[in-house]
Amino acid sequence: MVREGKLHLLLTLRSMQLRRSPGQVCFPGGKSEAIDKDEIDTALREAKEEVGLQPEKVEVICRLVPGIDKMNHLVTPVVGFIEDTFQATPNPDEVSDVFVVPLEYFVKPLNYKTLPYKTSTGYLSRMHCFIYDDHEHKVSFKIWGLTAHFAVFLALVVFRKRPTFEVDYDLDDLISSSEKNFMNLYASLYKRKKSNL
């Protein structure tokens, strides 16, 4: 969404009652169901369930290169544009807060650290970790892991500028290098699956 002339990302704080990743920041989303035609359908259905966003209020822009979560699920980000007038109605079973962050924060953060990260298959990567202070609501959010990975990639695609921290992409060939990173990660998981057969 555009707020005060700047692109913003809408994020959620997961409910503490959730079995998986309680209290962590993520995008609205979830597992695909048989009724979903594709990942876009899944994303729109989940956004409606979690934050009350009506699918017809979303202008879907694109899908991004998938990521892989710690359970080795394939997670496909869907990018959509929404109006600034959207008023979230968080489903309290799943979401305890909804907030927005300027997209630019993910290339030029005020509070950032990087953590080296080794996947279950030994693939070496890095995890971004951002602390975002929402001054209007006097709350701070920690945005890290898979969520930060997607936010950084989208910010790089949109702004096409060098971030103030290191990233694992060739910035002159962003899309290909992100596909290559994904394929390497995917291949390392596939190899392990095969050897466990």
Ligand SMILES: CC(C)(COP(=O)(O)OP(=O)(O)OC[C@H]1O[C@@H](n2cnc3c(N)ncnc32)[C@H](O)[C@@H]1OP(=O)(O)O)[C@@H](O)C(=O)NCCC(=O)NCCSC(=O)CCC(=O)O
């Ligand atoms: C991947 C999503 C979008 C999935 O959302 P939800 O968990 O709300 O999905 P849900 O529909 O409620 O999930 C219902 C069940 O489906 C499973 N499920 C969810 N997404 C799936 C997928 N893509 N493929 C297969 N199964 C999937 C869940 O494990 C869960 O199983 P069970 O009921 O059996 O559990 C989210 O969990 C997420 O964004 N996680 C990352 C949050 C994050 O970045 N945290 C910070 C660092 S931690 C980190 O980055 C590591 C990555 C990670 O969190 O795995």
